[in-house]
Amino acid sequence: xxxxxxxxxxxxxxxxxxxxxxxxxxxxxxxxxxxxxxxxxxxxxxxxxxxxxxxxxxxxxxxxxxxxxxxxxxxxxxxxxxxxxxxxxxxxxxxxxxxxxxxxxxxxxxxxxxxxxxxxxxxxxxxxxxxxxxxxxxxxxxxxxxxxxxxxxxxxxxxxxxxxxxxxxxxxxxxxxxxxxxxxxxxxxxxxxxxxxxxxxxx
Amino acid sequence: xxxxxxxxxxxxxxxxxxxxxxxxxxxxxxxxxxxxxxxxxxxxxxxxxxxxxxxxxxxxxxxxxxxxxxxxxxxxxxxxxxxxxxxxxxxxxxxxxxxxxxxxxxxxxxxxxxxxxxxxxxxxxxxxxxxxxxxxxxxxxxxxxxxxxxxxxxxxxxxxxxxxxxxxxxxxxxxxxxxxxxxxxxxxxxxxxxxxxxxxxxxxxxxxxxxxxxxxxxxxxxxxxxxxxxxxxxxxxxxxxxxxxxxxxxxxxxxxxxxxxxxxxxxxxxxxxxxxxxxxxxxxxxxxxxxxxxxxxxxxxxxxxxxxxxxxxxxxxxxxxxxxxxxxxxxxxxxxxxxxxxxxxxxxxxxxxxxxxxxxxxxxxxxxxxxxxxxxxxxxxxxxxxxxxxxxxxxxxxxxxxxxxxxxxxxxxxxxxxxxxxxxxxxxxxxxxxxxxxxxxxxxxxxxxxxxxxxxxxxxxxxx
Numbered sequence: 136x137x138x139x140x141x142x143x144x145x146x147x148x149x150x151x152x153x154x155x156x157x158x159x160x161x162x163x164x165x166x167x168x169x170x171x172x173x174x175x176x177x178x179x180x181x182x183x184x185x186x187x188x189x190x191x192x193x194x195x196x197x198x199x200x201x202x203x204x205x206x207x208x209x210x211x212x213x214x215x216x217x218x219x220x221x222x223x224x225x226x227x228x229x230x231x232x233x234x235x236x237x238x239x240x241x242x243x244x245x246x247x248x249x250x251x252x253x254x255x256x257x258x259x260x261x262x263x264x265x266x267x268x269x270x271x272x273x274x275x276x277x278x279x280x281x282x283x284x285x286x287x288x289x290x291x292x293x294x295x296x297x298x299x300x301x302x303x304x305x306x307x308x309x310x311x312x313x314x315x316x317x318x319x320x321x322x323x324x325x326x327x328x329x330x331x332x333x334x335x336x337x338x
Numbered sequence: 339x340x341x342x343x344x345x346x347x348x349x350x351x352x353x354x355x356x357x358x359x360x361x362x363x364x365x366x367x368x369x370x371x372x373x374x375x376x377x378x379x380x381x382x383x384x385x386x387x388x389x390x391x392x393x394x395x396x397x398x399x400x401x402x403x404x405x406x407x408x409x410x411x412x413x414x415x416x417x418x419x420x421x422x423x424x425x426x427x428x429x430x431x432x433x434x435x436x437x438x439x440x441x442x443x444x445x446x447x448x449x450x451x452x453x454x455x456x457x458x459x460x461x462x463x464x465x466x467x468x469x470x471x472x473x474x475x476x477x478x479x480x481x482x483x484x485x486x487x488x489x490x491x492x493x494x495x496x497x498x499x500x501x502x503x504x505x506x507x508x509x510x511x512x513x514x515x516x517x518x519x520x521x522x523x524x525x526x527x528x529x530x531x532x533x534x535x536x537x538x539x540x541x542x543x544x545x546x547x548x549x550x551x552x553x554x555x556x557x558x559x560x561x562x563x564x565x566x567x568x569x570x571x572x573x574x575x576x577x578x579x580x581x582x583x584x585x586x587x588x589x590x591x592x593x594x595x596x597x598x599x600x601x602x603x604x605x606x607x608x609x610x611x612x613x614x615x616x617x618x619x620x621x622x623x624x625x626x627x628x629x630x631x632x633x634x635x636x637x638x639x640x641x642x643x644x645x646x647x648x649x650x651x652x653x654x655x656x657x658x659x660x661x662x663x664x665x666x667x668x669x670x671x672x673x674x675x676x677x678x679x680x681x682x683x684x685x686x687x688x689x690x691x692x693x694x695x696x697x698x699x700x701x702x703x704x705x706x707x708x709x710x711x712x713x714x715x716x717x718x719x720x721x722x723x724x725x726x727x728x729x730x731x732x733x734x735x736x737x738x739x740x741x742x743x744x745x746x747x748x749x750x751x752x753x754x755x756x757x758x759x760x761x762x763x764x765x766x767x768x769x770x771x772x773x774x775x776x777x778x779x780x781x782x783x784x785x786x787x788x789x790x791x792x793x794x795x796x797x798x799x800x801x802x
Contacts, residue, residue: 318490
């Protein structure tokens with residue numbers, strides 16, 4: 136293996152040696168990658184919610200709306216990050232909630248409620264990290280993922296979110312429910328991940 | 339004249355497959371164009387910058403590779419190197435064996451297709467299950483992917499339903515939603531049973547040592563949540579210098595591939611799970627794979643290493659649309675495959691030397707390429723290489739040019755041809771004795787012969 140390392144790097148050096156000069160790393164302005172619609176957007180929460188709907192995500196403005204969503208779909212059993220219970224306790228009164236995700240009963244959870252670290256307004260994306268997510272599986276395996284996002288944590292666009300990537304081994308940007316168009320190009324949601332991606336906005 | 343292999347493949351492609359390939363590639367291409375031009379002030383400049391970033395990467399791999407290795411190790415990942423496809427397969431097997439692991443869930447990676455990893459592991463008694471829906475269907479059918487982004491673009495729902503029924507995944511049902519639900523139910527338990535999750539990498543940031551994965555289905559995310567070991571197979575050209583450069587490339591990748599702003603999941607992975615995290619891999623292994631890439635780097639076609647595997651060139655290519663992916667006889671179809679496959683083939687170059695000829699050189703692939711690869715130029719360079727090396731396939735389908743060469747190299751023959759051409763102007767075409775030809779001629783005005791004027795002009799000019 137170490138031989139392979141030396142062999143590869145040796146061949147790379149040999150291949151690049153004849154170049155008279157190397158291509159420079161271009162500098163580019165953030166304006167280049169900013170979407171037109173974002174120029175002048177001031178209300179990040181409103182933009183985020185509009186874009187989230189655009190990718191078939193579900194914005195929720197209050198714990199009461201969360202309770203309605205669960206009741207309407209008869210999602211009676213699920214997971215909730217223990218840190219969120221004080222905030223959501225009342226809304227979850229009517230359902231069976233567990234605070235540890237038991238992977239041997241992966242099919243028993245209808246929903247998983249976890250925390251978001253941030254969001255991106257321009258694309259309707261939520262940012263999940265190991266630092267804030269209590270269980271990777273709970274945010275992924277249940278049919279509905281409800282993520283709790285603080286309004287102040289919304290970035291305007293992708294470059295802003297990239298500039299502030301936290302030191303975390305697992306950062307996931309989620310843009311709407313899991314989906315595929317592999318079969319005849321027909322869009323189907325809920326492939327391996329959630330079929331419903333809801334975002335509860337809090338202050 | 340003998341037909342090119344790709345023509346033969348196109349001619350035998352069933353009509354319904356041709357229609358499905360044509361329609362889906364065309365629709366994706368049109369959506370992509372609309373999205374890019376609606377959303378950005380200067381999409382062409384964006385493409386150029388992306389190309390420059392990647393060109394910088396491939397021309398500085400000698401310093402960037404050791405730098406990213408150091409960063410990955412500092413993040414807690416283990417780094418391996420594989421000169422060949424075989425070495426890469428062995429490296430994966432060694433990691434599996436060190437854990438006594440027998441089961442792997444595999445996200446879609448083009449490198450693993452390239453090195454035929456799944457077959458290799460199966461031969462060594464390891465279940466390596468594809469988890470991307472399209473790749474899963476390809477695997478149970480023992481078929482090959484025919485598109486980089488949409489592996490089963492050549493299959494319809496009836497074929498898939500038949501395969502599912504055969505594999506015991508429920509009674510025949512060709513509703514795409516039912517197909518997807520059945521795959522979901524089957525595969526989620528496979529993730530939980532697996533010891534190892536394998537992914538590729540769309541990008542690796544040198545600055546932070548983060549592997550970036552983009553997917554829509556969530557299968558790679560599941561592969562990084564349930565199993566205890568994560569292996570990432572990475573082509574050595576996949577680097578980007580800084581995190582901020584991902585802003586350019588991520589903005590282009592999903593739009594070019596599937597006409598989305600971002601794929602559903604964009605994952606930045608820099609090591610094993612966090613200390614407090616209950617699920618996720620305890621070990622992360624990164625295998626840097628060469629498998630012919632350094633040879634491409636040494637060639638005059640190194641620009642192809644910019645490729646970010648979005649498939650936009652396939653969708654726009656008139657040849658791919660007619661012939662579909664299997665006609666390219668390698669894992670990379672379409673214009674990018676016509677350049678990359680013969681180059682990666684190494685000594686087997688002559689076997690694929692016809693691929694660069696299967697192009698109209700219309701330039702559409704260059705126009706859509708998010709990293710601005712001059713694919714038509716590269717195809718011409720490879721055609722020349724094929725001729726130079728005397729690969730027999732490089733000439734199939736080309737009219738013999740011997741008679742023309744003889745005429746053009748003999749001044750007397752050339753003059754005679756010019757004279758003969760001029761004589762055609764005075765030929766009484768109205769009197770052609772063949773009625774069909776006469777009817778044809780009557781509907782047309784033949785252009786007047788103007789050959790030889792340049793020589794006359796040249797002579798006059800020298801005199802004065």
